[in-house]
Amino acid sequence: MGYRIAIVGATGNVGHEMLNILAERAFPVDEIVALASRRSLGTEVSFGEKTLKTKDLDAFDFTGWDMALFAVGSEATAKYAPIAAKAGCVVIDNSSLYRYDSQIPLIVPEVNPEAIHDYKNKMIIANPNCSTAQMVVALKPLHDRARIKRVVVSTYQSVSGAGKEGMDALWDQTKAVYNPTDNTGVTKFTKQIAFNVIPHIDVFMEDGSTKEEWKMVVETKKIVDPKIKVTATCVRVPVFVGHSESINIEFEDFLDEEEARDILREAPGVMVIDKREDGGYVTPIECVGDFATFISRIRQDSTIDNGINLWCVSDNLRKGAALNAVQIAELLGRECLKKG
Known part of the structure; x- marks a missing residue:
């Protein structure tokens, strides 16, 4: 038996990816519905080989549906998520609205799957920020071995993190550079x-x-360990899809770079590509469409006693949003809403 799944915000970038990933991973679906605002009513979206016509979110009855994956902003989530939850449909929310509520679990399945059982508190599960999600996948296995004291991270975040408008802005401005008559502004x-x-x-x-x-600070503490100190500088870069991060980690115990590399090779959701040669690392354009979080440039930090540097890259529309939401749905089904 499968599940009855609603995708809220099915016409957006993340909503599209949720549908793609559910199909790619053969998620056990008995019935799926694409929901959007009234102005997008009837818009067609793909789910594997099927074509779905969006239905009106405002008029939808969530009663009898198992899970709703939300890919809309905080304002719409604040209105519709409680309605779905009250109807008995578990909400997996991609917005920032519920991430900092102590009663609502904030989950990255490779990192804190045990938190899934707390969904019963409010029938809502929060998906973390895209930049946090990929970082904690790399941090957790290292933290388990040597206990992380402090993280210094600089991010290089693609414009798709700002939605379709962000991608359009980069495209239009790039064209304008080569066309002096184009009046495209900021x-x-x-x-x-x-x-x-x-x-x-x-x-x-x-x-x-x-x-x-x-x-990034607050979410890392909630997902991994409240004792970890985190300082971040977040930068938008002219890349369409794929977030990159330069991460400096200080541990309580010494961790050799070779052991760190071995630990990450065995970590769930992580792919290590780390050769000390030209091109022996992963860049954002190479991670697009992939499920993994890629780690490269692993090396000792000689300026502190117990330090490691690494480079972390992931498709932000996937692991940073849609994939993580689907993985939460898989975990929820496997651990809590078992069918058949």
């Missing part, structure tokens, strides 16, 4: 993104950090 981002980098994602906070940086 749209979506605070400065030109084409041929540029912007050290600013989300709003600024009182301490000078941005909310994206704050999310």
Whole structure:
């Protein structure tokens, strides 16, 4: 027996990926429905070899549905997620709305699968920020071995993290560089993104950090260990898909780079490609469409007693969003909503 699944926000980038990944991974679906706002009513989306026409989210009855994967913003989630949860449908939410609620589990299945049972608190499970998700997959197995004290991370985040508007902005501005008559100005981002980098994602906070940086700190503590100190600098780069991170880790115990490499090779969800030669590492364009989080450039940090540096790359629309949500759904089905 399979599950009755609703995809909320099925016409967006992440919603499309959720449908693709559910089909690719042969998720046990008895019935699936694509939901969107009224203005997108009837839009066709693909689910494997099937074509689905979107239905009106505002009029949908979640009663009798097992899970709803939400890929809409916090405002719409705040309105519709409680309705779905009250109807007995477990919500797996990709927005930031519920991540910091102590009663709602924030889950990366390779890292803290035991938290899945807390879904009963509010019938809602939160999906972490895209930049956090790929980082904690790499941190957890190393933390289990040598206990992480501090993480310093700089991110290089693709424009797809800002949705379709972000991708359109990069495309339009790139064309405009080569066409002097094109009057395309700065749209979506605070400065030109084409041929540029912007050290600013989300709003600024009182301490000078941005909310994206704050999310990485708080979410890492909630998912891995509240004792870990994290400092982040988040940067938007002119890449369409794929987030990259330069991560410096300080441990309580010494960890040799060779052992770290071996640990990561065995870690779930991780692929190590780390050759000390030209091209012996993974870049964002190479990770697009892949399920794995790729780790390269593993090396000792000689400036501290117990330090390791590494390079981490992942498809943000997959592991950072849609894939992680589907993996949560798989875990929920396997551990909590068993059928058949």
